[in-house]
Amino acid sequence: MADTAQAIEVKGLFKRFGPLEVLKGVSLTANQGDVIALIGGSGSGKSTFLRCINLLELPTAGQVTIHGETIAMKKDGNGGLMPSNRRQVQRIRTKLGMVFQSFNLWQHMTVMQNVIEVPVHVLGQPRDQAIEVAEALLRRVGLYEKRDAYPAFMSGGQQQRAAIARALAIQPLVMLFDEPTSALDPELVGEVLTVIGDLAREKRTMILVTHEMKFARQVANHVVFLHGGLIEEQGSPEAIFEDPQSERLKKFISSVH
Amino acid sequence: MADTAQAIEVKGLFKRFGPLEVLKGVSLTANQGDVIALIGGSGSGKSTFLRCINLLELPTAGQVTIHGETIAMKKDGNGGLMPSNRRQVQRIRTKLGMVFQSFNLWQHMTVMQNVIEVPVHVLGQPRDQAIEVAEALLRRVGLYEKRDAYPAFMSGGQQQRAAIARALAIQPLVMLFDEPTSALDPELVGEVLTVIGDLAREKRTMILVTHEMKFARQVANHVVFLHGGLIEEQGSPEAIFEDPQSERLKKFISSVH
């Protein structure tokens, strides 16, 4: 995989759920080390966009390129797309760490088992090594003491941090965060912020969906405002928050401040 | 019921869950028309305090007075309290509208049925009249189109607004809100704010628990900071947010800003 500067390149992404066209041609480029914040109203398609990047949702049209490798797609029968090479998709997915809006931790495994599952069983790392890495990660997100707890017995904030650790364990080139702070109280938000800041310093590329504008502002170097299935406006945090151009964005920002 | 200025008076409220003492003597007075915001870290006992007011949780010790009527309590066998007059509790509860942190809408009823349930079956209002009131309320929270939908098919924000409408339908003297905006996006938060503002103008008393400091600041005329089972500090929003006294509150506020 070429170490191009472009970590993610999405071109003309369309996504339709039955009659509802959620994405109407979204294009976005993230360079390596970029932290892109995706903001927008509820139901504007932020989660859908993230999910299209790693093909959890199959786009109706469009093209996704990760670190120079374009995901090969072919037409399915129903006017949509499907991946033409399953192995390629699996391989690319191991380079993308995703933190879900609803965590999606595996309930039958402890936190530690959750974190080492993919390194051991998909990437084939030796168990000892995976555990070592996992312990370091869990320390970093402040969950080391909880490593043998099952997700169902942890608070929302703890689950969210476990999900972050799980995503980091595969040492992804790109991290996709779907509202990583929604379940956290203000103090914990600060902690997650620190973790994400560290990741940014490691030159890891990140796209994060968030409702918390303050958070977006602090952590992102580029902000994208989704509206009506399109990118309504994008730019540096300063530009977006201090000097919004479009009416919609102005309204959105003002309702927040 | 005397129309005293004091809408709620809580004196020396203690609450213990087994070994865990969550509330250690909380006293609070709300005059009619007051909007009190309850803030504090996760697990500090905010929800528990609200639930003790309408006796969903039986306090270990303490006294609750609603509009001059003190809820009669007697000792139960295990060192706690229990209401000595069930009917009184039921009667007082119909004067307290509660909006739960997790909504608790009745899943087997449509939004409309949820809203008219208590007016018709507890307060004995004629059905037609209840429906009329309900329709007005649903319009006000922007759910009129969803009146025949079942809660499970609505987004979190919609459920939250339905829960608010349900609470308003009983025309309560006092409203208790447990994080009424947790599931809402910034724009909807603004709407709920308007509703609460209207209620305040109608001289309805409100206690609301919230994690959103901005919201607390805009809507409340009195802010209470719970910490370690006690009221650590209270005062006007300006005092609390601009000039916090205690170390804990300072830390809490700074982590938010």
Next chain:
Amino acid sequence: AQELKIGVAAEPYPPFSSPDASGKWVGWEIEFIDALCGEAKVKCVVTPVAWDGIIPALTTKKIDAIIGSMSITPEREKTIAFSDKYYNTPAAVIGPKGQKFDATPEGLKGKILGVQVSTVSADYAKKYFAPVVSEIKEYQTQDEANQDLAAGRIDATQADLITLQAFLDSDQGKACCETKGNVKDDPEILGAGIGIGLRQEDKALKDKFNAAIKAVRANGTYAAISKKYFDFDIYGK
């Protein structure tokens, strides 16, 4: 008048008792019951009961008498009372055509023998054949044993000659099996014949039935019924 519930086995036991296609019970024993009750001037209802539970049904008063080809045995007499015998036929062994053996311990050596549970044939087989046969299989009904014989799952079955004869006369029986002879008599097990099962405390009923059995034998009704089903005297010696 008093109504007596006469228990018969719910499982078909032709030609003595079996239901017909309209659900009515027919057979030698059913006609015998009619004759007997007519003689004793009591009203009787035929009540099918699972053979397996027919004695508990009697003792718990679900029925008042058993007329179901039940052999009189000392073991049973500990629990219930019996009238005088009303028929007695020898026990026989049948087996598949083409295999040569006879109804002796030597002949049955190494074979699988089927019997119906809690019958005198079962007791007899356990006493005389158990040491030599490879297995004695017990069935809920004789009919099932016959089926398994036809299906080749057992090598022989021992039972009352009359029921076996009825099976051998059927199409299925004709095709597969033949008699291997009667077993050697053992009066202690086989001798006492078939009686009406009664509760031990119902002495009056027992006397009534004994008198009625004598009467139907004396007035020719017994012979008339038997003639319809058999070409020999089933009352025995």
Next chain:
Amino acid sequence: MSEVQAPVTYVPPKARSLFEPHRLVLMAVAAGLVFCMAWFMRWDWLPRYQERLIYGVGQTLLMLFSTAIVGFLFAVPLGLAQVTGPRPLAWAARGFCTLIRGTPLLLQLWLLYYGLGSLFAQYPEIRSSFLWPYLRQAWPYGFAALMLSFAAYEGEVMRGAFAGVPKGELEAARAYGMGRFTLFRRIWLPRAVQRALPTLTGETVLQLKSTPLVATVTVVDVYAIISRVRQETYLTYEPLLLLALIYLCLTGMLVYAFKLLENRIPNRGA
């Protein structure tokens, strides 16, 4: 049948002290009852049948475990086929489950033993094959009937369990690049089994309670032994009470064993 099988999990009563006053009274009453039974009923036959009873219990357990284990192996594909299989396969699996669950086990057993069994006998090729020594015995039919029944009921349970695994957890696995087989082996199956365990406990107890039916086709299990006792001693209640006690103990042991298994994976309200 129903879209969602609400897991009717068995919630044991609060583990309170065994020695509360009212319990002591109840236990005294129970002890009195047991004493009356021991004293006024006839138990002299017990020693004579002891050995055969133990053998019978062994046969019952053998029947239970063999059919439950093999049946479960069939149940997994049956459940999976109904959830994700291609249409024809899903229909076939669904049809099989409906067929078996819609007819009494007793009838299936007789159909296999007296129906199919006597059909086999009509073919000389089968009668002379190496299988015949097995086919002429009763237990293969008992085994087959019980096993198929367990497979069908469990197939239904597994269908619900597979379908009930939260979609998000499967998505997470896919998002991290798991292949289909790894995903099934590491996430979907263990998670489904975990969800199904409480129901499985109940179903296995039901299976235990179905085993006596095989006695009607001459398989000798503990029920058959007790039937023999009843027929030989003409006692109505005593053998049945003993039988009930035996089954109660077996059920208790089964439930306990499953509890141990369940406790290995804590599962809050899943």
Next chain:
Amino acid sequence: MDATLTLLSFSPPGWGGVLLAGLLASLQVAFGGYLLGLLIGTGGAAGKLWGGPILRDLLEVYTTVVRGVPELVLILILYYAGTDAVNQVMHLLGLPSVDISGLAAGIFVIGVVQGAYATEVLRGAILAVPPGQIEAARAYGMSPLMSLRRITLPAMLPYALPGLSNLWLIATKDTALLAVVGFAELTLVTRQAAGTTKAYLTFFLAAGALYLAVTLVSNVVISMLEKRARRGMVRSGGAA
């Protein structure tokens, strides 16, 4: 083929009429037993959830014993002991012993067995109602009885229905076990017909078809009921 049709025709010499009568008897017992079971189950669930300690323990013994002992054995015990006990009581009261029909005994036996399962199904369903729903009812001043009637019972229905419909299907099939006490239900008459005519396969298949028909018809009714009860609940979609 012709012979088979003759065997199954409705008037003698066909056995179709007998089979149908057996089916009717089965359905009668199943229906009666199911209703009795529901009654016992409702009382049992209420007793287990809100009853005193003695009642709860007794109910626990009842459900444990019934669910731990094979139906076949229970039917034998209840059939003999149950009717025996009734007559003992009548005797003590100086009344003539009553004649308990096979139908009544069958309904009683099936009802007692079903009652234990229904108790657990209903109790589980009531516990499955999210506590918040009941709390909300209390918070708005509903009395316990009203919140039971307006909230708990309708809300538990979707959780109880699958279990209750299973129980109905079990009831229809458990009647087959009454064959062991000689009650002329479908399975026993099938066995009699088969034994008399030797047409085993024909009759077992015919009976199987009848049972299956009962199940399929029941399923249609059940799914209609469920659809109604589950209004307002999200369908748990199949994962793929």
